[in-house]
Amino acid sequence: MLNRRRFLKGLLATTLAGLFVSVYGLVIEPMLRLRVTTWKISPATWRKGHKLRIAIVTDLHMGEPYMGLARLRKIVKRTNGLGADIIVLLGDHNASHKFVLTPVDITKTAKELKKLDAPLGVFSVLGNHDWWQDTVAQKSGKGPIIAQRALEAEGIAVLENTALKVGTGDSAFWLLGLGDQMAIRSRPLRHSGVDDLPATLAQVTDDAPAILLAHEPDIFPQVPNRIALTLSGHTHGGQIRLFGWAPIVPSRYGNRFVYGHIIEQGRDLVVSGGLGCSILPVRMGSVPEITIVELS
Numbered sequence: 001m002l003n004r005r006r007f008l009k010g011l012l013a014t015t016l017a018g019l020f021v022s023v024y025g026l027v028i029e030p031m032l033r034l035r036v037t038t039w040k041i042s043p044a045t046w047r048k049g050h051k052l053r054i055a056i057v058t059d060l061h062m063g064e065p066y067m068g069l070a071r072l073r074k075i076v077k078r079t080n081g082l083g084a085d086i087i088v089l090l091g092d093h094n095a096s097h098k099f100v101l102t103p104v105d106i107t108k109t110a111k112e113l114k115k116l117d118a119p120l121g122v123f124s125v126l127g128n129h130d131w132w133q134d135t136v137a138q139k140s141g142k143g144p145i146i147a148q149r150a151l152e153a154e155g156i157a158v159l160e161n162t163a164l165k166v167g168t169g170d171s172a173f174w175l176l177g178l179g180d181q182m183a184i185r186s187r188p189l190r191h192s193g194v195d196d197l198p199a200t201l202a203q204v205t206d207d208a209p210a211i212l213l214a215h216e217p218d219i220f221p222q223v224p225n226r227i228a229l230t231l232s233g234h235t236h237g238g239q240i241r242l243f244g245w246a247p248i249v250p251s252r253y254g255n256r257f258v259y260g261h262i263i264e265q266g267r268d269l270v271v272s273g274g275l276g277c278s279i280l281p282v283r284m285g286s287v288p289e290i291t292i293v294e295l296s
Helices: 004-032 069-080 106-113 128-132 135-140 146-153 197-201 217-222
Strands: 035-041 052-057 086-089 122-124 162-166 173-177 184-187 190-192 210-213 229-232 260-264 267-271 289-295
Touching: 035 260, 035 267, 052 069, 069 106, 069 289, 106 146, 122 173, 128 135, 162 197, 173 197, 217 229, 217 260, 217 267, 229 289
Parallel strands: 035 289, 052 086, 086 122, 173 210, 210 229, 229 267
Antiparallel strands: 052 289, 162 173, 184 190, 260 267
């Protein structure tokens, strides 16, 4: 029989558990934790024996107290220590929730990202929140947007429906950057993109291996086998994941492309869990991460 003492103990335990979950999801995981996740992949169309180590930094969503410049400096230092051959930034450098106490200007973010260093360089694509925070671009429907100009001013190449060849000789490969697929907000929950996959693919002029950078993974079903690997962010791994499943994913494919290494019809996709928070300043079961991809 449930007596008053047992009831109070149960109520206290439930309250403490709820408090712990709240503190963990609001403070510990999004603000204090950082991991490095490594995926080792041998894509069918990648040159066998050619090793490439890629570091992915994505979805920073800069803004105090969750992602300030001090935390970004730690991320940059940690990334530089991972021995990557190339570093790619997959967009959403700007904050996107209403709980930011102190905004971080994109020019300051770019100055810190400039400190990233890799032998083959640092390259970026843009995300939907980078576009949404540029009111002029929202009206005109075209860039270059503020974030692109800030990154380029610091020497970081922004690939906007652009393909370029990286490296030399037999180790050279194509790096393609896709324009954002949700760039223009026409009305709530309706977006149009500035992405042009056919035009980007058309810039590839030989049979060297190719890697595609696309902020949102939703493009993946349209990516041809010619592309050895697609790299994406945007989903934050669901941001809140319960036993590996995310109840809300910002993708029309739901959990299909929510996180990790995905293989479909012989094509490879890696979706990074990213680093920051979107909409709400909460992460639960999706620890902020720098993602490493080792190709061979």
